[in-house]
């Protein structure tokens with residue numbers, strides 16, 4: 001599903017440049033649930049942003065579902081993101097003046113899905129994350145965990161090929177974190193490919209594979225036996 | 234077509250509606266600008282309407298011709314000779330100069346601008362007394378408060394009737410007293426009053442206190458023979474008064490042996506000049522109003538653009554999220570521009586409604602019967618359309634500034650966690 005080869009990325013800061021990714025190679029199969037780990041500043045978000053076409057690499061190859069991702073202009077990148085990718089952020093990033101349902105419907109709106117179908121579909125996904133009753137509520141009326149579940153429903157509504165989550169539990173307490181992980185696991189169970197950036201070992205253990213970043217390279221990449229989050233909720 | 238895309242509009246309304254108070258403040262500039270624009274336009278239109286109303290009934294393309302003394306010797310005549318028009322001149326002019334539409338000969342009792350005493354029951358009034366043809370009414374319409382003006386029958390039968398001014402009435406009659414059918418005495422001759430008129434305060438050639446009697450009656454009663462004092466003449470609509478004026482003078486100079494270079498022997502007054510000056514004035518006024526109004530509007534729209542710029546900055550994160558979710562730059566741009574248009578148009582309509590309300594109130598206060606040159610203050614449909622097209626055009630152009638700023642926001646920068 002994802003294939004990257006010798007990926008480099010550095011940030012220019014005045015006269016010096018900060019080499020963040022120093023040749024990353026890895027690939028992800030369909031249906032995998034991968035944790036990207038590493039200490040703060042190790043380049044996890046940078047990697048995820050490049051995978052999410054929110055940022056460009058300096059060099060290297062990136063192939064997503066057989067499509068080489070290279071030299072995209074902003075319009076093309078937006079269309080690819082919309083079609084291929086779902087995003088979940090640490091701070092949820094819901095649009096605060098839109099109801100939960102409208103938030104979930106947003107990617108479908110940009111896919112030009114008709115209004116009726118869009119709202120039906122969004123409601124279905126809200127139901128899947130257990131928030132059907134909260135459809136008309138504004139984000140400010142939801143708890144952190146609920147917000148993140150809306151965000152996950154939003155990411156899934158467009159039926160992306162890959163779900164990218166940057167510290168999805170970073171702003172949540174551990175109980176809520178496990179609830180969110182439980183949801184992510186269930187989505188993965190349905191065959192969805194998911195990449196999670198985290199620095200919390202217990203969250204990483206709930207994935208099926210852990211990729212460890214340090215100083216811009218992968219120092220460890222191992223398959224693990226998944227810890228089910230269900231037992232903690 | 235995106236114009237009819239309900240979702241797009243609800244997107245726009247949602248983002249405008251989330252900060253109602255600020256949206257309103259943003260609109261205030263355009264509302265006020267629109268009020269100013271419409272008031273300026275309405276005011277200048279009202280002034281132009283007012284002048285039109287005041288001069289209604291007065292032929293704008295008319296002139297007056299009278300005789301004076303010569304200022305040049307000619308063909309053996311000394312300078313300083315008094316010229317006296319004859320009634321036949323009217324016929325000659327009308328026949329020979331085809332541009333003349335209406336020609337009303339007139340004769341005045343006493344010297345020019347002179348006053349004669351009009352008697353009634355021991356009361357007197359010092360009035361100007363004119364012998365007139367009824368067609369003078371086609372050139373300078375008299376506003377009658379009571380009765381009628383002189384007519385062809387009066388002329389044909391040389392009836393001893395007269396039309397008097399309100400001023401004359403006040404001097405000769407008690408308040409509320411009926412004057413129609415009563416007699417007044419002028420130079421020992423009795424005249425029966427058939428009408429009372431109200432002089433036009435703004436364009437008054439005959440004076441305040443005047444009495445009109447039929448020309449033919451005048452001739453008989455006062456023995457004026459074939460003498461004629463002066464002429465009121467209106468020319469064909471598409472003819473320039475000055476051209477006809479010089480033709481008339483040339484003909485009369487020729488007839489009365491006046492030196493062609495003599496500028497004084499025949500006096501004239503070109504009323505069309507007054508009208509041209511007024512319409513030039515109101516035209517310039519309208520132009521200036523429009524210009525000032527549009528500039529004000531521009532300032533209002535720029536204020537909207539400014540606020541939208543601030544809004545875009547505040548919405549950096551939201552725009553980043555939208556971009557991450559698949560909003561293309563074009564979609565983002567369109568939304569911001571449409572927000573700009575929406576605010577502007579909505580504000581414009583509010584301002585327009587307010588201004589029209591004010592104009593209507595002013596119209597009500599001025600009323601129908603006012604002599605001040607303001608009447609029916611309103612904007613015309615073309616002015617309304619031009620203003621709105623300009624306003625929308627400006628809001629698009631100006632909206633592009635925040636829209637381009639929004640597009641420059643990179644989703645990655647917008648989404649970076651602090």
Ligand SMILES: Nc1ncnc2c1ncn2[C@@H]1O[C@H](COP(=O)(O)OP(=O)(O)O)[C@@H](O)[C@H]1O
Pocket residue numbers: 011012013018020038039040041042043044045046047
């Ligand atoms: N836009 C940027 N400009 C300069 N430096 C950046 C930028 N984004 C990230 N960095 C730096 O790159 C390094 C990696 O950042 P990041 O990928 O966010 O790390 P992580 O998510 O693993 O904490 C950090 O040192 C960070 O300061």
Ligand SMILES: [Mg+2]
Pocket residue numbers: 044045046
């Ligand atoms: Mg990070």
